[in-house]
Amino acid sequence: MSSWPAEPKYISHSTARVDAPAKLTGSARYSSDIQEKGWLYGMILRSKWPSAKVTAVNLDKARAIPGIKAVVVAREAEFNVRYYGEEIAAVAGTSKQACLDALRAIEVKAEVRHEFVVNETEALKADSPRVWDNAPNAPTPHVHENGNVDTAFPGCAAVIEGFYTTAVQVHNPMETHGNTVSWTDEGVTAWASTQGITSVRDGLAGALQLDHSKVRVITDFMGGGFGAKFGPGVEGVLAAKLSKAAGAPVRLMLTRFDEALAVGNRPSSFQKIKIGASADGLLQAFDAENYGTAGIGGGADAGGGGGGADIPMPYIYKVPNTRVKQSAVAINAGSARAFRAPGHPPASYGMESAMDDLAAKLAMDPLELRLKNDPSEIRQREYKLGAEKFGWKQKYQKPGSSPGVVKTGIGCAGAAWGGSRGDRNTQGDATINPDGSIEFRLGVQDLGTGTKTVIAVVAAEMLGLKPEQITVRVGDTNFPYGPGSGGSTTCPSVSPTVFDICTKALEQLQTQSGMADVRGENWFAACKKLGVSPLVVHGKWQPGLSTDHACGVQFAEVEVDTETGLVTVKKILGVHDCGLIINQITLESQINGGIISGMGYALYEERVMDDLSGVVLNPNFETYKLPGIADVPDIEIVLINMPERGVIGIGEPATVATAGAIANAVFNAIGVRVSSLPITPAKILAALGKVPPPVHA
Amino acid sequence: MKAFQYATAHSTDSARELVAGNGLYLAGGNDLFGLLKEYLVGADLLVNIKSLPGLNKVEHGKTFWTIGSLVTVAEIEDHAEIKKVFPGLHDAAAEIASQQIRNVATVGGNLAQHSRCWYFRHRDTQCLKKHGDLCYARDGENRYHSLFTGNSCISPVVSSLATTFAALDATAIVLRDGQETRMSMAELYHGAWENPLAHNSLDKGDLILRVEIPTTRTRSAYLQVSDKHAFDWALVSCAAAAAVVDGKLKSPRVALGSISPVPHQVEAANSFLDGKVLDDATATQAADLILKDAKPLEHNAYKVPMAHAIIRRTLLKLKGDA
Incomplete structure (x- = not known):
């Protein structure tokens, strides 16, 4: 069995991102920077109605706009739109303004339905308008039961009930969704902002009815996806059709407005939780009902869209008696997609809030309650280590006992992520040149997480070279197959693969050079013996070098102004594990990002929809609020x-526990629970009983 | 956006002539370009007024200061004397948007900016402010909306400079039909109080030339609360200004932003405070008076206790060190 070097020089140390200079100087070309010769702008016309039957789309006037080179419909014949922002048609032209003018010139005939629903609680009601004609908005809840909660609760010394809700969160990567697509007689090339070059290739090939071998997808640099960028998307297919129609490459990047509507989100959750423990704090019974919305995905016959809105309950805890009912409610809104640790942040927030409410009922330190009930040895270690670093014992005070107007509080929460050992079909190759230069090519993509750097670090370690001596190329379907980057599986996919390539490279170089040791200082001498031909080695993922199931715990310290409701997070401590650390600095960067994103989920982010018009009211960073540096x-x-x-x-594990820890710290500060994310000043003041009832005119 | 012509005016007369057709003035452009891009306003001609002489100066006299309408928000923020003489104005400027926006945003543009109501700004909702039939916010998502209004529209004024100028009893000098017209902040926004279609009292072609701030109020303060810690609109903002003689307030004024289509001022509160020594009890009573007739809606009632808190805090800031 293979094993990692025992005393590594680069692995588990810090190597600066190999592409940092390119990113800092602006020479890195992201998918949205691509300007192929003769390229055109592409744009999409979206439904202005949350529900309508489109009967005719007339493109003639749009075609006549100066600069417009192609106009295509998103769907043929009559079709239904089921949310504000669903795609209707697309245009390509020589300027952004020409496209905008063309969009306004497209004539759409539609039978507008005034019956629609964009609120999940309303959608649950029996008399709610239906999103899908032949299916109820909420399918019958599925129930999972273990033991018997009904007999267990009466025996509990403490029981709490809570209703914890989380808002729909929009991915909002800094680079929007989109592609430049060039469709010529030779085939299709797409420069995609994607987490999965292979899934984009296969998706495009399928939609365009082309051989997979005729489609090439390139992603040199991309600006984040968070789970929402796997397939080509409607926008990718439309870009291809526009390119074919116009005979020119088409760059179709979505606008920030578009991002809020049609390219994914994290479902909401409405978690009714009842939990009971014995007097010593051991959990005995857990009874929960949860619903949330994944947009139109929830109620479709086939499951549709981004799947359901289920979350893991009772999350990381083992409870002998449980009953969990869950359902996904369809509303007239864009479908959910995988979003960094799907299901986990809402699950952690709900369950960890219930744990602190239970601890208060038991008059127990909530950390102690966790140590009594958390089945993970790793998290037990992390809680103890974190508590020490954080000064939990010194800082902890009973909920609501902080004096003064501005109150301080602390809280903690735990995370779990299954993940996988990596995609066992991951492959790659390396070309070793007689001059000693070496180039790795893997068909994965770097989302900005540091995948290229991971490859360089592992290769440098194995070959006895420096990371800067390794040339890394990823993000091209012409390279050996690599998996999509989701589920926190890229690092465990590529690291063993590079290990294998390097092992084989060393073996073959030994054979060809006749030298016993070709690593490090002997490398260049050995390569020179290759003569004129480079050595090309192919490797693949190997077992025994990676595993799954990360944990992680986070601690938060907050200040809450009880007069204005403003929450200020003073400190977050994250204690995390991910097996063998490959590169510490990019790992820490991942965790920083996860925590900041978790802060947004806890305090700021919420897609707001209007019941009356069915539109998303905050399709921008002005009112869809994201954490800023302040x-x-x-x-x-x-x-x-x-x-x-x-x-x-x-x-994924990096972003899971943050919201729960912050919510618990707020509870600890003010002594009352804000049981709804995001925790805004308005909700703080309401929880404190300071908000007067509305006046009805 | 719709295509437009562009011209630069070098005198106020030519600016007025140029704008007279279907024209709009362009200074920093922060608000205007957003409105144009969303087709919320349209113009055949944009008249660049950045080259108008004399409007980019801060001048101080004995009894009042003059701030030209082309002075940028960043210039106010960075002005050492303003920070000393009108600390409330400095603090208000420093809270506006981001550094990049403050660098180009002008005083005139900040005062004349249009509603930020998310129904007004949305390209596909035809609200009252856009000649539609109803105010969607009234029974809809009104968390950012007004506690007070004189008409059916509940979108609030969001200019924090206006709030602060109101507390300082500043006057806007507006060029209207070739004549200089003097308008208090109350007058500058009264149109929006009465008319759901209006964002202020400015008529087409009116041009804000400068703002005069009397120096009688030697103390001023400004506070706002937002969801976030920077680069976010105020949920509620408050400015207060007064002179302090023998420890007592003289000519005190308090104004609030983001809770009414106009800078919200209550004369009864101002006269109550006049001659009082500031303490928690007086500040609380003043806050009660200021918010007495608030009409909270389903999602904005939190603004009442929030406003109450920052009125008290802003007033107590007036006590200062001396």
Whole structure:
């Protein structure tokens, strides 16, 4: 069985991002920077109605706009639109303004339905308008039962009930969704802003009825996806059709407005939780009902869209008696998509809030309650280590006992992420030149998480070279197959693959050079013996070098102004594990990002829809609020390196516990629960009983 | 946006002539370009007024200061004397948007900016302010809306400079039909109080030339609360200004932003405070008076206790060190 070097020089140390200079100087070309010769702008016309039957789309006037080179419909014949923002047609032209003018010139005939629903609680009601004609908005809840909650609750010493809700969160990567697509007689090339070059290739090939081999997808640099950028999307297929029709490359990047409507989100959750424990704090019974909306995806016959809105309950805890009912409610809104740790942040927020409410009922320190009930040995270690670093014992005071107008509080929460050991079909190759230069090519993509750097670090370690001596190329379907970047699986996919390539490279170089040791200082001499032909080695993922299941706990310290309701996060401490650490600095960067994103989920982010018009009211960063640098606290990261476990991904576990920890810190500060995310000043003041009833004119 | 012509005016007369057709003045453009891009306003001609002489100066006299309408928000923020003489104005400027926006945003543009109501700004809702039939916010998502209004529209004024100028009893000098017209902040926004279609009292072609701030109120303060810690609109803002003689307030004025289509001022509160020594009890009573007739809606009632808190805090800031 293979094993990682025992005393690594680069692995588990910090190597600066290999593409940092390119990113800092602006020479890195992101998908949205691509300007192929003769390229055209592309734009999409979207439904102005939350529900309508489109009967005719007349493109003639749009075609006549100067500069417009192609206009295509999103769907043929009559069709239904089921949310504001659903795609109707697309245009390509020589300027942005020409496209905008063309969009306004497209004539859409539609039978507008005034019956629609954009609020999940309304959609649950029996008399609610239906999103899908042949299916109720909410299918019958599925129920999972273990033991018997009905007999267990009466025996509990403490029981609490809570209703914890979370808002729909929009991915909002800094680079919007989109592609430049060039469709010529030779085939299709797409420069995609994607997390999965292979899934985009296969998706495009399928939609365009082309051989997979005729489609090439390139992603040199991309600006984030968070789970919402796997397939080509409607926008990718439309860009291809426009390119074919116009005979020119088409760059179709969505606008920020578009991002709020049609390219994914994290479902909401409405968690009714009842939980009971014995007097010593051991959990005995858990009874929960949850619903949330995944947009139009929820109620479709086939499941549709981004799947359901289920979350793992009772999350990381083992309770002997449980009953969990869940359902996904369809509303007239864009479908959900995978979003960084799907299901986990709302699950952590709900369950960890219930845990602190239970601890208060038991008059117990909530950390102690966790240590009594958390089945994970790793999290137990992390809680103890974190509590020490954080000064939990010194800082902890009973909920609501902080004096003064501005109150302080602390809280904690735990995370779990299954992930996987990596895609066992991951492959790659390396070309070793007689001059000693070496180039790795893997058909994965770097979302900005540091995948290229991980490859360089592992290769440098294995070959005895420096990371800067390794040339890394990713993001091209012409390279050997690599998986999409989701589920925190890229690092455990590529690290063993590079290990294998390097192992084989060393073996073959030894054979061809006749030298016993070709690593490090002997590398260049050995390569020189290759003569004129480079050595090309192919490798693939190997077992035994990676694993799954990361944990992680986070601690938060907040200040709450009880007169204005403003919450200020003073400190977040994250204690995280991901097996063998490959590169510490990019790992810490991932965790920083996860925590800041979790802060947004806790305090600021919420898609707001209007019941009357059915539109998204905040399709921009003005009112869809994201944490800015002034909101970001002191973040401290403590890592537990576990080389014996092999490589595990970190992307998702990093963002899971933040909202729960912040919500609990707020509860600890003010002594009352704000049971709804985001925790805004308005909700703080309401929880404190300070808000007068509305006046009805 | 719709295509438009562009011209630069070098005198107020030519600016007026140029704008007279279907023209709009362009200074910093922060608000105007957003409105144009969303087709919320249209113009055949944009008249660049950045080259108008004399409007980009801060001048101080004995009894009042003059701030030209082309002075940028960043210039106010960075002005050392303003920070000393009108600390409330400095603090208000420093809270506006981001550094990049403050660098180009002008005083005139800040005062004349249009509603930020998300129904007004949305391209596909035909609200009252856009000649539609109803105010969607009234029974809809009104968390950012007004506690007071004189008409059916509940979108609030969001200019924090206006709030502060109101507390300082500043006067806007507006060029109207070739004549200089003097308008208090109450007058400058009264149109929006009465008319759902209006954002202020300015008529087409009116041009704000400068703002005069009397120096009688030697103390001023400004506070706002937002969801976020920077680069976010105020949920409620408050400015207060007064002279302090023998420890007592003289000519005190309090104004609030983001809770009414106009800078919200209550004369009864101002006269109550006049001659009082500031303490928690007086500040609280003043806040009660200021918010007495608030009509909270379903999602904005939190603004009442929030406003109450920052009225008290802003007033107590007037006590200062001396």
